[in-house]
Amino acid sequence: MQYKGVLKKMNTENLDTVQYYLDMQTDFINVNQLLHKTIAIKFETYECLSCGLEKEIYRQGFCKSCFFETPNAGDWIMRPELSKAHLGEADRDLEYEKKVQLQPHIVYLANSSNVKVGVTRKTQVPTRWIDQGAHEAIEIVEVPNRYLAGITEVALKEHVADKTNWRKMLKNDIEDEDLTKWQERLRAFIPEEVQEYFIENNKETTINFPVDKYPEKPKSLNILKEGSYSGKLVGVKGQYFIFEDNTVFNVRANEGLVVSITVLD
Structure with missing residues (x-):
């Protein structure tokens, strides 16, 4: 199963364990249901959260011109x-x-x-x-x-x-x-x-987070540099995906990037 869309901060619901939701434009993913599964993340392009144009993201999900113009920044x-x-x-x-x-x-x-x-x-x-x-x-x-x-x-x-x-x-x-x-x-x-x-x-x-295994030495994934990554999802905390190999991915820090997310198993 594959999803594609522009990354935005995950929506959350504070139940007995926090529920995480990722809005991928045409799909709404309950991230908790991806736990224990191997998923692949691939960078596709950019989409500014303000103007919606395919322009390189500068900060906070905005292209450079929008970052200095929009009241949201x-x-x-x-x-x-x-x-x-x-x-x-x-x-x-x-x-x-x-x-x-x-x-x-x-x-x-x-x-x-x-x-x-x-x-x-x-x-x-x-x-x-x-x-x-x-x-x-x-x-x-x-x-x-x-x-x-x-x-x-x-x-x-x-x-x-x-x-x-x-x-x-x-x-x-x-x-x-x-x-x-x-x-x-x-x-x-x-x-x-x-x-x-x-x-x-x-x-x-x-607050209780859906984490099965905490990373001993967290390694931050730079999806722009790496291009793609795959690993077994073992937790979500804050705005981070936590993978079995200690890799962590900050969804909010990558707002404005268009990615594909594929569930491999």
């Missing part, structure tokens, strides 16, 4: 503290920025390779945590816009990490943490104008 996406929609100021497209920035946002703690602080729209909980491969997470602040979440993250990352070590995450080299204690420990460092949005008496969310 503004600096405030990666740096929420740069959000300006609450001031009525445009970055690239004020109407789009109002729609995204002026809605409830969550500042959270997640444990994927270590405890880290992060920001996401409330509607993206727990999707954001799944994408980062976190096996436990907790909401610590809920604010009405992206800017307030951003300045909170900036303040807290002086006292806790804001990055995930992808190798540790994939190896499952993780210690359980009491995130409620972390939340209380960090409370004093939340900016004064955000203190009223602190979430009292919250509980952790736990």
Whole structure:
């Protein structure tokens, strides 16, 4: 069986075990059903996620011109503290920025390779945590816009990490943490104008990933360089395929690439 389409971030569903879905345009694959099967991935061409043209991907699934023009790739996406929609100021497209920035946002703690602080729209909980491969997470602040979440993250990352070590995450080299204690420990460092949005008496969310075997020494697959790869799928975590030979493939990092996926057995 063969599927072909442009890679986009996998959709997820947080059930007893996370369910992963890959939208291949004409097909919708439940990736969990590919576990224990040998699959082949082959690079075919490019397709920008913004303009849809066959142009080399620059970053985040966009061709170079779209990356510097589309509002979906503004600096405030990666740096929420740069959000300006609450001031009525445009970055690239004020109407789009109002729609995204002026809605409830969550500042959270997640444990994927270590405890880290992060920001996401409330509607993206727990999707954001799944994408980062976190096996436990907790909401610590809920604010009405992206800017307030951003300045909170900036303040807290002086006292806790804001990055995930992808190798540790994939190896499952993780210690359980009491995130409620972390939340209380960090409370004093939340900016004064955000203190009223602190979430009292919250509980952790736990996440179970469909992984049979974690890689001892993860090797990242560069499908552009290799052209094609085949291996037995033994797990999915974060946005990574995990193969039996320790090869891992980051689906999200390869957004905008058109690939064929063939189930060999």
